Amino acid sequence: MKSLxxxxxxxxxxxxxxxxxxxxxxxxxxxxxxxxxxPVMAFDLQxxxxxxIEKEMPATDTSQTQAPDSTANDxxxxxxxxxxxxxxxxxxxxxxxxxxREIAGNLLGAAPLVKDETLQKYVNSVGRWVASQSERPxxxxxxxxxxxxxxxxxxxxxxxxxxxxxLYRKLTNEAQLxxxxxxxxxxxxxxxxxxxxxxxxxxxxxxxxxxxxYAKDNKLISKAIGTGAEISARSLDKSAEFEADRLGLSYAAxxxxxxxxxxxxxxxxxxTNKNDNSVxxxxxxxxHPDDRLVALxxxxxxxxxxxxxxxxxxxxxxxxxx
Amino acid sequence: MKxxxxxxxxxxxxxxxxxxxxxxxxGTALKNDTLRKEPYADSKTAGSFTRGENLxxxxxxxxxxxxxTKKSTGWVRLLSVKRGTSSSGNQAAGALAVASxxxxxGQVVSTTGVRGLNEEELKAAKFNEIEINKMESYTLSPDDGxxxxxAGNLKPIKFANLKAAKGEK
Numbered sequence: 001m002k003s004l005x006x007x008x009x010x011x012x013x014x015x016x017x018x019x020x021x022x023x024x025x026x027x028x029x030x031x032x033x034x035x036x037x038x039p040v041m042a043f044d045l046q047x048x049x050x051x052x053i054e055k056e057m058p059a060t061d062t063s064q065t066q067a068p069d070s071t072a073n074d075x076x077x078x079x080x081x082x083x084x085x086x087x088x089x090x091x092x093x094x095x096x097x098x099x100x101r102e103i104a105g106n107l108l109g110a111a112p113l114v115k116d117e118t119l120q121k122y123v124n125s126v127g128r129w130v131a132s133q134s135e136r137p138x139x140x141x142x143x144x145x146x147x148x149x150x151x152x153x154x155x156x157x158x159x160x161x162x163x164x165x166x167l168y169r170k171l172t173n174e175a176q177l178x179x180x181x182x183x184x185x186x187x188x189x190x191x192x193x194x195x196x197x198x199x200x201x202x203x204x205x206x207x208x209x210x211x212x213x214y215a216k217d218n219k220l221i222s223k224a225i226g227t228g229a230e231i232s233a234r235s236l237d238k239s240a241e242f243e244a245d246r247l248g249l250s251y252a253a254x255x256x257x258x259x260x261x262x263x264x265x266x267x268x269x270x271x272t273n274k275n276d277n278s279v280x281x282x283x284x285x286x287x288h289p290d291d292r293l294v295a296l297x298x299x300x301x302x303x304x305x306x307x308x309x310x311x312x313x314x315x316x317x318x319x320x321x322x
Numbered sequence: 323m324k325x326x327x328x329x330x331x332x333x334x335x336x337x338x339x340x341x342x343x344x345x346x347x348x349g350t351a352l353k354n355d356t357l358r359k360e361p362y363a364d365s366k367t368a369g370s371f372t373r374g375e376n377l378x379x380x381x382x383x384x385x386x387x388x389x390x391t392k393k394s395t396g397w398v399r400l401l402s403v404k405r406g407t408s409s410s411g412n413q414a415a416g417a418l419a420v421a422s423x424x425x426x427x428g429q430v431v432s433t434t435g436v437r438g439l440n441e442e443e444l445k446a447a448k449f450n451e452i453e454i455n456k457m458e459s460y461t462l463s464p465d466d467g468x469x470x471x472x473a474g475n476l477k478p479i480k481f482a483n484l485k486a487a488k489g490e491k
Contacts, residue, residue, distance in 0.1 A: 005364065105450055105451065105453070106444075106447045106449050107444070107447065108454055108457065110439060110443045110444050110447035113453055113456055113457060120457075123468065124461065124462050125467065126470070128461075128466060129467035129468070129471045129476070131467070132467050132468070133478065137464060140458075140461055141461070142457050142460065142461050143457075144460070148439050152439060160457075161455075174474070185432060227470060232439075239486075246484035246485070247483055247484075250481060250482070250484050256471065256476035256479060260385065260400060263401055267404060270404055270405075272405045280440065283440060290404055293352055293401050293404065294352050294353050295486075296351070296484075297399060297401030297402060298487035299484045299486055299487045300399075300484060301455075301487070303399060305385070307481070309480070311476055313474050313476075
């Protein structure tokens, strides 16, 4: 165990950690380990962790009772070094970006970028401009359209945003694209995914500390998470989705776009047959588009009445080649 | 040539999304709301509808839709109405279920679509260094973004972030 200290994240001595240092010293070891064996444990996330964290999500700090079972595969791919080390208690911007890169890279492993440079550049242009209206304009924002006929979009911490070709196909103007990207930018600004990962990670650390056998044989760690793309299949709080809708619309409006772009897309998605495979994951992980429209409409009230010159820019909206 | 195609597309789109009359598209009320005689919040009341009610969308003007219910015709805010009935075609009776927002939640069957980005695929995905590098290679600077905005004559405006309506989180 001791040799692992080398891997302890550098932020390990931060004052805010001191109070719970007892818990966190072993915990941070777990985190270093956890990340280093990431690719393997990605296979074993579903049952234990997901269940545990879903139960934990609404509560703020119940922790520790959900010790994951330790039976399943423990293929410790221990010596990988490329994965980021994260101070889970209080990740820095750099750590956030490193984590996001890992998740985005895994997602791209499931669905590569559409091979259309003009498209990718166009989406980055719109996204960059919208992101500049957000509270975190300083992040290095990256956008990509991925090769999938699903209708979905994903955000990973630190500024990585992907939308599927299937969703892009449903868009008819730039204001709609701005709204969709704005929603994902909102998730990143509010660190929605990062918070889920943090909770989950700290939870597992706690479990490991309480139970010696987990700490001893690392089996806990094979359950730990989780920079796998699987995080993208997980639901956030409903309120996080509504919040991202409000922020996405607000950013697009500030950017000079017609603010109804995002609601229009929600309208379109809402008309897709819920049994259609292309929306299975989206519908599973998000509130129904109708509920989102109502929530957004209530938040808007008369706030948009004075906005007159928003642009839709369908004339320069990039059309897919196929 | 490209320009021509773009123009044609633009015409089609403005026909779809502009302020032109829609061919009495079917719609569904997403919430209880009041109809107005004109497309303004302080206009006189012209009736009302209740959540889930079917209606006809006659016209769009800015953020307002002119709709026709069984009893009356009037203007209502865009987001009080959902376009279309349930979903394209094969679910004629589903409008109310969808409008109530209950369809689609909790009963989505786990699927293993061929091209779908399902959970299994996401779980099994391996980090792709080449693709992430490529994605990062497209990254633009704030100045790039501004130039792009200028080219489209996009004018940034002041607009405070929307807050959750009362009673919602």
